[in-house]
Amino acid sequence: MNAGSLARWFVVFAFLVFPGAAFAAAPLDIALSADGRNPPSPQMGDRLTFHSVIRNTGSAPAQGLVAWISLVRVDAGHERPVDLEDWSALKALTRSAVAPGERIEAEWPMRLIQAGDYRVVISAVDRGAVRVVTSPFADFHVRRKPVVESRRILPVAFGMPFLLGGIVLVRWARKR
Amino acid sequence: MSIEIADLKLVLHGRPILNGIRMSMREGEIYGLLGENGAGKSTTLSVATGLRAATSGKVAVLGMDPVRRRADLHRAIGVLSEQGGFYGWMTAHDSLRWFAQLYGIRLSRGAAADLLVRVGLDPGNRGPVRVFSHGMKQRLGLARAILHRPRLLILDEPTNGLDPRGRKDIHDLLTDLNRREGVGILLCTHLLEDVEQLCGRIGVIRRGETLVEGGLAELAVPRGGLQDYYLNLVGTENAS
Amino acid sequence: MNPILSLTRKESGELLSSGRGLAWLTALTVVLSVLSLLLVSDTELSLLDNAQVVYMVMGTIAALGALLAVVSGSDSLAGERERGSLIPLLLTPLRTDEIVLGKMSGQVVAWCVTYLLSLPYLWAVGGGGQNLPQAILALALFGTPLVLGFGFFSLGLSARFGNVRTALSTSLVALALLASPVLLGPGLRQSAVGRMFDAVNPFSAALNAFDSVVIDSQPFLAQATRFAVVLVWLLLAMAFAGRSARDMEI
Numbered sequence: 298m299n300a301g302s303l304a305r306w307f308v309v310f311a312f313l314v315f316p317g318a319a320f321a322a323a324p325l326d327i328a329l330s331a332d333g334r335n336p337p338s339p340q341m342g343d344r345l346t347f348h349s350v351i352r353n354t355g356s357a358p359a360q361g362l363v364a365w366i367s368l369v370r371v372d373a374g375h376e377r378p379v380d381l382e383d384w385s386a387l388k389a390l391t392r393s394a395v396a397p398g399e400r401i402e403a404e405w406p407m408r409l410i411q412a413g414d415y416r417v418v419i420s421a422v423d424r425g426a427v428r429v430v431t432s433p434f435a436d437f438h439v440r441r442k443p444v445v446e447s448r449r450i451l452p453v454a455f456g457m458p459f460l461l462g463g464i465v466l467v468r469w470a471r472k473r
Numbered sequence: 474m475s476i477e478i479a480d481l482k483l484v485l486h487g488r489p490i491l492n493g494i495r496m497s498m499r500e501g502e503i504y505g506l507l508g509e510n511g512a513g514k515s516t517t518l519s520v521a522t523g524l525r526a527a528t529s530g531k532v533a534v535l536g537m538d539p540v541r542r543r544a545d546l547h548r549a550i551g552v553l554s555e556q557g558g559f560y561g562w563m564t565a566h567d568s569l570r571w572f573a574q575l576y577g578i579r580l581s582r583g584a585a586a587d588l589l590v591r592v593g594l595d596p597g598n599r600g601p602v603r604v605f606s607h608g609m610k611q612r613l614g615l616a617r618a619i620l621h622r623p624r625l626l627i628l629d630e631p632t633n634g635l636d637p638r639g640r641k642d643i644h645d646l647l648t649d650l651n652r653r654e655g656v657g658i659l660l661c662t663h664l665l666e667d668v669e670q671l672c673g674r675i676g677v678i679r680r681g682e683t684l685v686e687g688g689l690a691e692l693a694v695p696r697g698g699l700q701d702y703y704l705n706l707v708g709t710e711n712a713s
Numbered sequence: 714m715n716p717i718l719s720l721t722r723k724e725s726g727e728l729l730s731s732g733r734g735l736a737w738l739t740a741l742t743v744v745l746s747v748l749s750l751l752l753v754s755d756t757e758l759s760l761l762d763n764a765q766v767v768y769m770v771m772g773t774i775a776a777l778g779a780l781l782a783v784v785s786g787s788d789s790l791a792g793e794r795e796r797g798s799l800i801p802l803l804l805t806p807l808r809t810d811e812i813v814l815g816k817m818s819g820q821v822v823a824w825c826v827t828y829l830l831s832l833p834y835l836w837a838v839g840g841g842g843q844n845l846p847q848a849i850l851a852l853a854l855f856g857t858p859l860v861l862g863f864g865f866f867s868l869g870l871s872a873r874f875g876n877v878r879t880a881l882s883t884s885l886v887a888l889a890l891l892a893s894p895v896l897l898g899p900g901l902r903q904s905a906v907g908r909m910f911d912a913v914n915p916f917s918a919a920l921n922a923f924d925s926v927v928i929d930s931q932p933f934l935a936q937a938t939r940f941a942v943v944l945v946w947l948l949l950a951m952a953f954a955g956r957s958a959r960d961m962e963i
Contacts, residue, residue: 450750451750457746457830
C-alpha cells in the first residue's frame, strides 16, 4: 500500500470515527509580522513587537480559540525553547468564539533578555481542531550587550567585606 | 518631707500587690525600708519613682507627684536599681558620661574620673563594663546615681554582693553624702547591719503593707536591737 | 548634647561598635557580594538586562534592610528590659516618647549605614547602564519608609510583648507575610485577592516603584500612589510604636 492510498484510508477512517471533529473544525489562518518600529539590529534590553492576525476562513464559527506565542533559540549549539517568563507578560490570548471571516488582531511585545538567534511563532487551536495552526516564522537576532561587568563587581564584592572585616579587626586589636 | 506615702494601694492584672503602704521620710535623713524578699519594697520604689501609677493613695516625693512630674522628679533624685543595667560594651567612663548627657550634663573626663574614685573604682580601667564584678557594677551604679547631684538618693540593695571592705566603703560614702551634702537617702534592703549603721528611721513592710514605722532608737533599741526586733516582728506576723 | 541625640548616638554606637552590630553589617556586605558574584559568574544572570539586575539588587537591599530593622526593633525595648537596662533609662529625665524617638533615630542611622554600604554594589552592577541615579533615589525614597516602618513596627511589638523572642518571631512573620509577593511570583499576584493585597502592601508598593522607575523608566511623579502607601505604612508603624511604648509595663 503506497502513501497516497494510506492517506485516503486514514481520511475515511477519521470520517467514520470522528465525524464531528473532522468537519466542524473552523479553518484558521494566522499571519505574523514584525512591527515597523522595531530596531533593525536589536540588542539585549531592547523591546520588539510582533503583530498577528488570526482569521477564520471557514464557514462555521471557531469556538474556544486559544492562541499563544512560542520562542525558540536556533543558533548552533544553543537550540532550545525559551521560557518567556522574563521576556513577555503577554503569552497567550483567548476568545470564546470567532465568527466566519472575523479577524483577531493582536500585539505581542517582548523585551530581549539574552543574545542569540531566535524564531518566534504564533500557534492557535479551537475547541474542534484536530491539529494546531501555526503562523509563519519571524526570525530575529539579538546582539549581545555585556551588562554586568566583572571589572567593577569583583573589587566591590571582595573589597567591601574585607574593608568591614578589617575595621572589626582593628577595633578588636585596639581594645586588646 | 522627702517622701510622703499614705495608704498606697496597687493592683496589677486584678491582683493586689500593695495593700496600704505608708511612709514619711523627712528631708535629709537616712531612712531604711525593710522587708523580706517579695514584701513589696521594689514595687513601692517603682511607684515612688513614677515608673508605675498607684491604684489609690497619696504619693509625693520632694513635694512632686511622681507620675505627673516624672521628668522633674528624676532630675532631683538618684536611683540605684537592683539590676545594674549598664551597657556591657561601654567603659565605666563612657557609661557615666553617657548617662550624664541624658540629664543634660556635660561630664568631663576628669569629673568622671573623680566620680569613679569617689565610689572606689579605678579611673584608669578601660575595660568594658561587661567584665566588671558584681561589686564593681554596684559601685558604678552608685556613681551613676549621684552624678547629677540629687537631693534624694533611692538605693535598692546597694551593698548586695559586696565584700566587707566594699560595704564599708559604701557606708562611708553614703554617710559623707548625707552629712556633708545633706542628701536624703532611702535605703531599701534586707541587710539589717546596713540599716543599723546608717539609718535614723525605719519602716517595715510585709505582704504589701506597712507594719511599723518610726525611729530606730525608739523601736529597736528597747527591744534588744534591730535583729531581735525585726525577727520578732516578722515572726509574730508570720504566726498570726 | 541633646539627650535624644545622646540616645541616638548610643544606639548607633551599638551598631557600629559592638561585635553584634559589626557582624550584621559584615553579613550584609557578604550577602550583597555573593549576589554580585553570582551575577558575573552565572551565565544566565550575567546576561540579564542591566536594569533588571539593578532592580534585583535593590529588592535584596530593601529586604536585608527590613530584616536588620526588624531584628534591632525587636531588641530595642524588650532587650533593654531583659538586660536590666530599661529601668535605669526610664529613671532618667527622658520622657517615654523621647526614649522611643531616640530608639527610632538609632534605626534611621542603621538604615543610613545599610544604604551607604549598598551604594557601591548598585554602582558595580548598574554603572554604565540605564537609570542608576534613579535607582539610588528610588531606594532612598521608597526603601527608607518601608524599612523604617518595619523597624518601628517591631519596636512597638517589643514594647508590647516585653520579650525579644516573641517580638522577633511576630515581626518576622509580619515581614514574611508582607514580603510574600516577592516569594509568590506574578501568577498569584494577578488574582483579585493578590491585586488587593498588592495595592495596600508597602513591600509591593516599593518593589513595583523600583520596577517602574528602573526597568520601565517611568517618572517619579507617576509613583505618587505607591509613595503614599509606604508613607502611610511608616506613619502607622510610628503611631503603633509610640502608643505601645506609652502602654508599656515595666
